Amino acid sequence: MNLLDKLRIDCEFVSTYLIEFTRQEIAKTGITKAVFGLSGGIDSSVVTYIAKEALGKENVYGILMPYKLSSKESIEDALKVVKDTGINYKVFEITDPADAYINKFDDMDKVRKGNILARMRMITLFDHSQFYKALVVGTSNKTELLLGYGTWYGDMASCLNPIGDLYKNQIYQLANYFKVPETIINKKPSADLWVGQSDEDELGFSYDEADIILYHLYDLHYTIEEVINLGFKKELVEGIAQRVKRNQFKRLPPIIAKISKRTINIDFRYLRDWGL
Amino acid sequence: MKISVGQIDTVLGDIGKNVKKLEHYTDKAIEENCDLIVFPELADSGYGLRDLVYTSSRTPNDPIFSNLKEKSNYIDIVFGFAQKESGYFYNSSMYLSEGETINIHKKRFLPDYGMFEEQRYFSPGETIDSFKTKFAKVTTLICEDAFHISSHYATFKNETEILIILSASPFWSDHNSMKWELWENVCKTSAQLNGHFVIFSNRVGFEDGVGFFGKSFIVNPKGHIIKEASFLKEELFTVEIDLRDIERARLFMPIRKNEVCDESIG
Numbered sequence: 318m319n320l321l322d323k324l325r326i327d328c329e330f331v332s333t334y335l336i337e338f339t340r341q342e343i344a345k346t347g348i349t350k351a352v353f354g355l356s357g358g359i360d361s362s363v364v365t366y367i368a369k370e371a372l373g374k375e376n377v378y379g380i381l382m383p384y385k386l387s388s389k390e391s392i393e394d395a396l397k398v399v400k401d402t403g404i405n406y407k408v409f410e411i412t413d414p415a416d417a418y419i420n421k422f423d424d425m426d427k428v429r430k431g432n433i434l435a436r437m438r439m440i441t442l443f444d445h446s447q448f449y450k451a452l453v454v455g456t457s458n459k460t461e462l463l464l465g466y467g468t469w470y471g472d473m474a475s476c477l478n479p480i481g482d483l484y485k486n487q488i489y490q491l492a493n494y495f496k497v498p499e500t501i502i503n504k505k506p507s508a509d510l511w512v513g514q515s516d517e518d519e520l521g522f523s524y525d526e527a528d529i530i531l532y533h534l535y536d537l538h539y540t541i542e543e544v545i546n547l548g549f550k551k552e553l554v555e556g557i558a559q560r561v562k563r564n565q566f567k568r569l570p571p572i573i574a575k576i577s578k579r580t581i582n583i584d585f586r587y588l589r590d591w592g593l
Numbered sequence: 594m595k596i597s598v599g600q601i602d603t604v605l606g607d608i609g610k611n612v613k614k615l616e617h618y619t620d621k622a623i624e625e626n627c628d629l630i631v632f633p634e635l636a637d638s639g640y641g642l643r644d645l646v647y648t649s650s651r652t653p654n655d656p657i658f659s660n661l662k663e664k665s666n667y668i669d670i671v672f673g674f675a676q677k678e679s680g681y682f683y684n685s686s687m688y689l690s691e692g693e694t695i696n697i698h699k700k701r702f703l704p705d706y707g708m709f710e711e712q713r714y715f716s717p718g719e720t721i722d723s724f725k726t727k728f729a730k731v732t733t734l735i736c737e738d739a740f741h742i743s744s745h746y747a748t749f750k751n752e753t754e755i756l757i758i759l760s761a762s763p764f765w766s767d768h769n770s771m772k773w774e775l776w777e778n779v780c781k782t783s784a785q786l787n788g789h790f791v792i793f794s795n796r797v798g799f800e801d802g803v804g805f806f807g808k809s810f811i812v813n814p815k816g817h818i819i820k821e822a823s824f825l826k827e828e829l830f831t832v833e834i835d836l837r838d839i840e841r842a843r844l845f846m847p848i849r850k851n852e853v854c855d856e857s858i859g
Contacts, residue, residue, distance in 0.1 A: 320682055330824070334764060337825045341602075341799045444694040477802070536767075586643040588801045590605050 320529045320547060323537075324486045328494035330369070331487075335479040342477050344454050350451035353380035354438050355406065356509065359492050360480060361456040366495040367479050368454060369402045377404040377525055378449055382438045384510075385412040390500075391509050397498040398456070407445075416473070428443035431510040435471025452476040460485040460524060463531050464557070465564020466516070472508075473567060484532060485524040493576045519521040522553055524525030530557050594728050595628040597622040597831045598809045600822045602798030605639035606649050608657060613639050613673055616660050618829050623667045625831050628728060628765040632672035633759050633796035633809075634735050639709060639721075641800045642675060646714040646791065649678035653687055653694050667691035669726060673735060675761045681716045686733045688726070696724045700735040701744070708763065708803065709789040711737075721747040728848040730753035731837060743858055745783045750854040753789050756838050764806040773808045785816035788842040788849070790834060797827050806831050814842035 320415050343351060351368045355361050359378070368377045381395050391410070399406040415437045418426055446453045455475025457467055459482055467473040480488060485506070506516040506524065517523050530549060533539040534557075539547075544554045570582065579585045598619040615632055622630040629856045635639070636659075638649040651674060652733035661670055676699065684700040699718025703711035707827060713835045721744050725730045732753040738744045739758045748756050758780065765772050780791040790813060797807040810821040811832055820832040843849070 323768050325770070327766060330766065330771065333824065334806075338799055338802065338804055342802070395768045587645060588605060588643060590641070590800050592606055593604065593647065 321486060321525060322531055324484055324528055326356065326483070326487050326488055326490055331483075332370075332491060332494060335367050336370045339367055339453060339454065339477070339479050342590075343372065343589065346452065348452050349452045350376045350378065350379060350449055352378040352442060352445050352449055352451040353454040353456055353475075354442055355395045356456075357381075357391035357396075357398070357400065357501065358460055358509075358515050359485075359488055359497065362394075362398045362497045362501050363375075363488055363495060364456045364480060365402050365404060365452055366497065369404055370462075374403040375405070377402075377449055378445065379404050379406045380442060381406060381408045382411050382441055383408070384410075384415060384434050386512050387509050388512070391506070394501045394504070397500070401498060409441055411441060413441075417521050419433055427511055431508070432471060434466045434510055435468035439468075439474045440470050448586050451469050454479065455481060457481055458485055459483055460518050460527055460531060462537065462568060463564075464520070464527065464560050466520065467542060467567070469567045474538075484528040486528045505557075522557070526553065527557060530554055531561070534558060535561070594647070595602065595627045595831060596792060596831050597625065597829055598792065598794045598811070598822060599628040599630055599632045599636075600737075600797055600807050600809045600826075600828050600830070601632060601636060602797065603795065604829050605638060605800055606645040607639075608637050608649055608651065611639070612657050612661065615670075616664065617825065619670055620662065620670060621829055622831070624663065627668055627831055629669040629772045630673070630800055631757055631759070631794040632670075633674035633794050633805075634686075634761040636670060636672040636752050636759075636796070637677055638675040639800065639804070640796070641803065642714065643690045643710070646675060646781060649683045650675040652677055652830075653697055658689075662689055662692055662694070665696070666692050669728070669761070671733060673758055673761075680798045682737060684711060685718070686735055686757075688724070688731070688733065690726055695726065696722075696733065697729070698722070698733040698735065700738055701755050702703060702741050706783045709737075717837075720770045723748070723751040723753050726783040726855070729753065729839075731755045731757060733757045733759065736762060739779055745787065746854075746858055748757075748783070748789065749849060749852075752849060754836070755790045756783060757792045758788070758794065760793065760804055762795050764804045772806060775812070776808075776822065779812070780812045781816040781818070784812040784814055785846075786848060788814045788839060788840070788846065797825050814839050 442453045453475045455478030458480050461467050507514050533544045545551050673686050674691045676683040688696040693735045701718040702716050703717050705712035723730050732748045780793050784791045792811050793807045798807045810818045813819050822830050
């Protein structure tokens with residue numbers, strides 16, 4: 318059996334489930350609309366199709382937030398999704414506000430700049446959340462959440478996330494199911510934070526490798542040794558496990574110093590859907 | 594006998610709203626001349642109670658259930674509720690008939706693995722008992738109870754005729770299985786080996802991203818699903834069953850006849 322086959326999902330049931338999740342979890346808050354960043358990449362494209370089915374195209378807002386170094390293809394691809402789904406969209410250039418901050422420093426490395434761009438987009442989305450009375454829908458997949466390949470309180474920030482339990486490979490399965498435009502399915506994944514950036518080059522491994530390793534380590538409870546025996550290099554498996562561990566903080570709210578007998582999230586424990 | 598299943602969603606921790614919904618669907622089932630309506634686990638409170646268990650639990654005599662009791666003069670009603678008793682809490686079911694509570698079952702097996710935290714908040718029940726209703730001999734199980742083979746052995750021993758399973762079962766899947774296949778396998782096998790009906794009543798709705806999948810169903814004593822509700826949708830479904838099918842199944846496969854049961858199990 319091809320190891321990737323273990324990640325196969327029933328797109329019909331999973332898409333129905335994610336559409337209902339998005340519809341119901343938004344509706345119970347009393348809000349009827351959704352807003353999210355539309356990058357022209359595979360993840361936000363899939364979220365667009367889910368949100369459109371869940372809420373109706375007139376209740377969905379995709380915000381394109383290019384920076385001066387963003388590729389033109391990203392905009393073109395995002396607009397293809399807008400055209401195909403008929404959702405509302407807006408182009409909001411983040412170059413001026415981001416550069417107003419970046420230019421306060423003589424020299425800034427690209428990781429800092431990347432984080433600033435991600436957080437500038439977060440500010441834009443949450444501002445439009447208030448502006449449109451719409452909830453911010455997250456577009457981070459399980460692979461990047463586990464690897465911590467995202468900016469804390471940047472692209473990882475949202476009110477709800479329909480695709481956070483789907484590996485990158487499973488996002489592609491859904492993209493094919495929804496018939497996302499082919500140029501988006503066929504291009505190399507990129508955070509597009511600087512010219513020529515490629516996720517897989519930056520990470521040092523392919524998404525398929527990461528998906529198989531993560532799925533076996535965490536979903537199937539394989540040991541590192543057992544995953545290496547599937548045919549992966551020791552350094553690769555250990556490196557991925559290390560990333561997951563090191564980035565646990567990004568997946569949780571900040572820790573709180575316990576003093577009282579009832580401390581928030583320690584022994585003051587309620588679901589967010591309390592009363593909803 | 595005409596049976597309804599109220600496959601409902603709930604508002605987490607809002608007992609007033611949820612009980613109103615139970616009353617609403619009970620009225621509809623009465624209009625359809627049903628004999629019994631079955632609701633899911635924790636139907637008055639929602640599932641992921643955590644610390645809400647302290648304020649969302651009720652005694653069986655709480656006045657909030659008065660209307661339902663009154664309606665049970667026209668239809669038997671079974672629903673899951675968060676029960677309070679002497680400072681402890683139970684994940685329970687209540688069976689109402691002719692204005693009275695004729696059975697309370699306290700969930701015996703409380704899951705505390707994976708996403709589940711029931712045993713942190715609830716105390717376990719001690720027994721799995723059958724009871725006589727005006728229609729048949731009934732046993733009620735709540736969700737995880739049905740994954741313990743001893744529960745099915747109990748229904749085998751006591752010659753249950755209708756096994757009612759109330760559930761709040763979350764959706765999951767992987768490349769070769771869907772959650773409901775587990776339920777279908779368990780319920781069909783129990784029905785076939787015990788020669789009884791199984792009513793599986795599962796809730797719908799989402800709580801913090803956890804989706805309860807619905808797909809409630811009824812299995813006849815030969816192990817066939819005779820009616821199944823939708824995936825994820827709140828709905829009331831109704832089906833006519835022939836209680837004589839129990840006898841017919843037991844004539845065909847009189848399994849219980851040849852076994853002396855072990856009283857120490859189940």
